Amino acid sequence: MTGLRINDLKKSFDSTTVLDNISFAVSEGEFCILLGPSGCGKTTILRLIAGLEQQDKGEIYIGEQEVSTLTPKERNIAMVFQSYALYPHLNVYENMSFSLRIKKTPGHEIDAVVKKTADLLDIADLLRRKPKELSGGQRQRVAIGRAIVRNPSLFLFDEPLSNLDAKLRTATRVELAKLHRKLGSTIVYVTHDQTEAMTLGQKIILLNNGIIQQIGTPDDLYGRPANVFVAGFIGSPQMNFIEGSVVVKDEKQFFRSPACTIDISNRPALKDYIGKNIIMGIRPEFLTPDEGPLTARIELVEHLGSETIIYARAAGIGITARILSGFQGREGQDITFSFDNKGIHFFHNGIRIA
Ligand SMILES: Nc1ncnc2c1ncn2[C@@H]1O[C@H](COP(=O)(O)OP(=O)(O)OP(=O)(O)O)[C@@H](O)[C@H]1O
Ligand SMILES: [Mg+2]
Known part of the structure; x- marks a missing residue:
């Protein structure tokens, strides 16, 4: 397991700067939230960390290593998106084991890790089903399971719960918190939902217009907002x-x-x-x-x-x-x-x- 450090990241698309002066650190095992309104740059930060975009300026360290020149694969990061993007023709077991089979991991090892992960996520009795035979919440857990079996050094989540209905969303949120406690993984989790941010986050990074407004614990942001934007964004009804x-x-x-x-x-x-x-x-x-x-x-x-x-x-x-x-x-x-x-x-x- 490894921490993450971002130093003075800048990113523009065409001539528009969408991220500027982004610096933060996530310690090993920490659950870190990127929070902010639509279009503030949350997904772009994840894509830069994952290597799916290249920054104009700044450095990204995973553990001690500066990863900017590494391919997405070499960075050993697992990203879970809002749309689960499971392979529809493969069953749950095959979806979860896909990356290990590509890596030519021995069959008995694959078997052990998939079963263990399925138990952890409470989907062990669904392994033979196809994605279309699962509920949204179950599919999302399969997508998370697929990320876990890869044993990545870092998990990136991009609004993984936003396709779920309110009740399932709360239940899955609680499961995610428990899972993090069990695995102790380093997580960067994007949401624009402040309840998710406040309940899951050990550290919250609140962004607006590509600029960090405040970094702190949920209590810091609620109790000592750095500016009017933070004060108005955190808390419902609004301050x-x-x-x-x-x-x-x-x-x-x-x-x-x-x-x-x-x-x-x-x-x-x-x-x-x-x-x-x-x-x-x-x-x-x-x-x-x-x-x-x-x-x-x-x-x-x-x-x-x-x-x-x-x-x-x-x-x-x-x-x-x-x-x-x-x-x-x-x-x-x-x-x-x-x-x-x-x-x-x-x-x-x-x-x-x-
Ligand atoms: N490939 C691209 N080309 C041009 N502009 C882009 C591209 N990707 C993102 N942007 C712009 O960068 C800004 C940040 O986008 P980003 O997707 O990171 O926002 P976000 O915080 O994830 O928003 P949301 O909550 O709606 O997902 C937006 O203004 C967006 O239009
Ligand atoms: Mg986004």
Whole structure:
């Protein structure tokens, strides 16, 4: 098993730069997520690592070896795609053993590794079936099995669950997490689904427009977003953003906006921003319907069973709150919110400042 290190990668198609200044490391055995909106460059990064594209600049190390001049085959990487691309005329056993037969691995060895992997993936009783006789989730497990038997130094997954329905998707996600724990493999996993990213990832690399926005644990990205993009991308419903400024009154420091004014004397870092425009961010789960500084008019209440989402408006600004069920308020009523100071973030020119 081996880690991965990417140094200052750049890639353009024609004259358009789609990746720039991409540097990150994945340690041995780590589950690393590439997350970001459609078109941000996730698949291109995987294709560069796999050797299916050539970078314009930068280096890719697998273990200690710089692999840029190696062919895809020489890199010993397994890539699992969104479309499983199984051979339709071969059964599960033959699909899984295909690469080993090409390598002329002895039959009894193939047999042992395919059986062991099939057990691991809970597909041992499907080995004689053709792909068309399998469910989407089973096919995806065969595709993963085919990657595992090759014993690669690195696994690359490109949105492997996106063809599955919601329930199967959750189940397969849990299986993948368990599998990683068992195999201890180094994985780079692409998704634009933040739930997948937050639940599977030990490290998340969040991209936008071909640029890395933040690298960190799920907790880092949720709790200390580096900028407004990260703050808005992670978390559902999205973080509330309220524009305002820092003002001083009676030796106290306040964040003042048309929607609310709050005491921020406990945030010394904000004194450098007195008189400047800043943005306050607060996640919906940190708002509580209670005596507090923010009054808003309720526009819509969504009862989701275990929780309730309140959509409201204060001084023209949309405010979303997520609370436990039992909320009695209705559309058109006014509501006041209190919020935990710890859940508040401040940004200036898009960058987190406190
Ligand atoms: N072969 C190519 N030729 C020209 N442009 C390309 C090529 N491959 C990708 N691109 C462009 O590069 C950008 C990044 O594409 P990429 O497929 O890496 O995005 P992605 O993050 O995987 O998106 P998605 O979530 O939709 O799969 C896009 O703007 C895309 O149009
Ligand atoms: Mg893609």
